[in-house]
Amino acid sequence: MARSESFQCDVCGSQKNHNDLWWLAWTDCFEGISPGDDQPLIKLTRWQQRQAHEEGVKHLCGARCAGTLIDRWMTAQHEDPSAHCESV
Template sequence: METDLWWMAWVDCFNGGNPGEDQPLLKLTRWHRAQAHEDEVKHLCGARCSETYMERWITSQREHPEAHCET
């Protein structure tokens, strides 16, 4: 696998500072072998896959603007 072409994405939590203001946060970074094995990490095969994943995530967030971080 050419790791310079692969990316990783996962959802984290942005803490809003007050109860109920937290919200999901999408993180995207270059491939890193150790982190790639984490359960929540999605493997993305380049810019096009990354853009598609991000667009789907944004659409989901627009459909559910009240969404908070999962506990």
């Protein structure tokens, strides 16, 4: 039996169709010389089915929603400029 998957844009809620060209985004850590120098960063890449299932990955339907997500992330970074990467 074939497995049916559905994905929604994490910004606008649109449903992904099979042939749609979507994007994936997630946060990561830019490591400084010492842990106190670590800086959060955001990454963006083309849709890859396998990575779409990874924890913490955001699904984005296009440039407008990618821009909105990045804008929200930047605003959060400005609200807490001393934020460092979360330790795992």
